[in-house]
Every structure is written in C-alpha cells, then in structure tokens.
Amino acid sequence: MPAINPHVNFNGNAEEAFHFYKSVFGGDFARVVRFKDIPDAQFPIPEEEAQKIMHIALPIGTSNVLMGNDVPGFMGRVSEEENRSKISVSADSREEAERLFNGLSAGGHVEMPLADSFWGSYFGMFRDKYGIEWMIDFDPRNR
Numbered sequence: 788m789p790a791i792n793p794h795v796n797f798n799g800n801a802e803e804a805f806h807f808y809k810s811v812f813g814g815d816f817a818r819v820v821r822f823k824d825i826p827d828a829q830f831p832i833p834e835e836e837a838q839k840i841m842h843i844a845l846p847i848g849t850s851n852v853l854m855g856n857d858v859p860g861f862m863g864r865v866s867e868e869e870n871r872s873k874i875s876v877s878a879d880s881r882e883e884a885e886r887l888f889n890g891l892s893a894g895g896h897v898e899m900p901l902a903d904s905f906w907g908s909y910f911g912m913f914r915d916k917y918g919i920e921w922m923i924d925f926d927p928r929n930r
Contacts, residue, residue, distance in 0.1 A: 867918030
C-alpha cells in the first residue's frame with residue numbers, strides 16, 4: 788500500500804517549526820539537509836540562505852513522515868494565510884488526540900475545538916503558530 792507523507796513549505800522557519808512538531812510527536816529527525824549542503828557549484832547559494840532547510844523529515848509512528856523545507860528567497864514567499872491544505876492525523880485514542888491537539892495548537896488558532904462529531908469520531912481543526920492547518924481525529928470504530 789502506498790504511503791502519503793505531507794511536505795510543507797516555510798519562509799525560513801522550517802527548523803523552528805519542526806523542532807516544535809518533534810516536541811509534540813517525539814522521535815528524531817530522519818534527515819536534515821541545509822542549502823549549504825548542495826554539492827553542485829552550478830547552484831550557488833547566497834550566504835543568507837546557506838543555513839536554511841532544504842529538506843527535513845520527521846518520522847511519525849511506524850509508517851508516516853512529515854517533511855518540509857524553507858523556500859529560498861529567489862523563489863518568492865509562501866503565503867502563510869492561504870489554505871495550503873490540512874495535515875490529518877488519526878490518533879489511536881482520545882487521550883492521544885487531546886495531547887496532539889493541545890500541543891500542536893498551542894499559540895495557534897483553533898478553527899473547530901476537539902469534540903465528539905456527528906459522524907462518530909472525536910475531531911478538531913486548527914492552524915498552528917506557523918500557519919500550518921491540522922485536523923486531529925480519533926475514530927473508535929477504526930480500533
């Protein structure tokens with residue numbers, strides 16, 4: 788079965804955001820590559836971009852990976868107020884859903900508080916303090 792792993796763009800704060808995500812989900816980064824690590828001399832990186840993240844990956848659970856990068860200045864800025872899509876997390880319990888929701892939404896904006904939904908799951912939505920939109924769901928029928 789194919790795996791779907793979200794990849795999110797940032798305006799220079801990918802490393803900060805991913806340390807925040809790591810503090811909530813736990814685990815260790817599978818990979819961190821900075822723009823300065825690009826070996827190709829034909830792709831010169833300005834000094835102010837060298838330490839920015841070209842690729843970062845945080846495994847979550849046994850088969851999921853959250854990935855991201857900083858968008859180099861020459862490519863423009865990511866609009867942090869647009870709907871870039873939502874990352875959906877399926878929790879294994881109500882307690883895990885609450886821990887993830889409360890941790891990831893800290894400093895952000897709750898769009899729909901975590902609550903029992905009419906479709907039978909425990910569900911909530913928010914935009915985190917980095918502008919990334921999340922949906923947290925626990926469906927007891929899937930356990």
